[in-house]
Amino acid sequence: MIRGIRPLLSGSTYSGMLFAFCGAVASLPLLPLAMLPALAWPAAPYGAKMIMTLLVWAVLIGAVGMGRTVRRALIAFARRLLRVPLPDPVAARRSASSPGTDRWRTSLWLLLHVALGWTGALGSGVLVLAGLTLPLGADAGVSLFGRSVRVTGGWSWVVALGCVVLAAAVCAVVTNVLRGSAPRLLGPSSAERLALAAERELLLAERNRLAHELHDSIGHTLTATTIQAAVAGEVLSADPVAARAALRSIEESARAALEDLDYVLGVLREEEAGMAPARTLADLPELLDRLRHAGAVVEPELSGEPAQVQGTLSRAAYRILQEGLTNALRHGAGGPIEVRLAAAPDVLELSVVNRTGAGTGAGRGAFPTSGHGLTGLAERVRLLHGEFEAGPDGPRHWRLTVRLPVRSSA
Missing domain, CATH: 3.30.565.10 (Histidine kinase-like ATPase, C-terminal domain)
Incomplete structure (x- = not known):
């Protein structure tokens, strides 16, 4: 029991979630650029515009990850906030069989970073909001996507506490996924290990x-x-x-x-x-x-x-x-x-x-x-x-x- 809740009480969990939030916030300046193709096609259905915007957004985020300085910055922040022992990238000669492998791995990491950042931010935000709203009284509740949740009586405090615990669990899951993926995507490649x-x-x-x-x-x-x-x-x-x-x-x-x-x-x-x-x-x-x-x-x-x-x-x-x-x-x-x-x-x-x-x-x-x-x-x-x-x-x-x-x- 204590081992199960230990990640919820660890400071590294929330520093890792802060790292994920930073990725989500950093992707916001690219969103207006991602909306331009959808705006240029006014007759398209709403769902197609959403899919187009998300795809262009993902492409722009991946393109940002191709920069070498971006990879160095991500490694430095991951070491600091995720507490992952990542070595600094070293200069290695590219082989003809796998050119630019490190850049593609960085792009994948940045996409994962932003996706988990938005997932964690929305999920934990909704749960924390529910935990703060439900105990307010019988007329209080939470509505999301056309569905309403109302809790009355003494159970409201129990449900509110559960929402807060679930929000912390979301933070722990996001942090652990990022921490487990960092060595594979930000760690040294085969060429770097040889170097x-x-x-x-x-x-x-x-x-x-x-x-x-x-x-x-x-x-x-x-x-x-x-x-x-x-x-x-x-x-x-x-x-x-x-x-x-x-x-x-x-x-x-x-x-x-x-x-x-x-x-x-x-x-x-x-x-x-x-x-x-x-x-x-x-x-x-x-x-x-x-x-x-x-x-x-x-x-x-x-x-x-x-x-x-x-x-x-x-x-x-x-x-x-x-x-x-x-x-x-x-x-x-x-x-x-x-x-x-x-x-x-x-x-x-x-x-x-x-x-x-x-x-x-x-x-x-x-x-x-x-x-x-x-x-x-x-x-x-x-x-x-x-x-x-x-x-x-x-x-x-x-x-x-x-x-x-x-x-x-x-």
């Missing part, structure tokens, strides 16, 4: 890329600064110049990491993140210098024309070398780190080779990691249609080798 899915896919891909950027940048910085701080502590008394150089390198590494962090957070906040561009191969000499300040011996071998590598490929190559060098610092056993970069017209080859085994440097146990570094590198290379290899190179060395096609990634 929304594509947008979500691009967003997830961008966030995945940013996660790789943070992992590579922050992970490298923390590894390098930890080693540089240890070097500075060891030589602070014996070699103050080297200690100051290590501290200065820590400052530069931290500043670069903060710039990368500001850039990524700016993108996540959907703001213009212009504080720091993405790192490219042009920043590779600075990366190697920071490693040397950390006490590492780096032996680079650059061939070809790395400066001609641009865009996504240059950014990915920098991050791949950064991750490989970071792993060499974390898990290597000291000794020189060989870095090779060969830029050919059709392929870009990268490799990092370092010694393994127990050593005095940063051993595997000194830097616990999540183990996602090589997995992230393999995924990055796969997205660029490249080749990835990582593993032992003889009994005492570890090799990371990557081959990236230039043309397919440009």
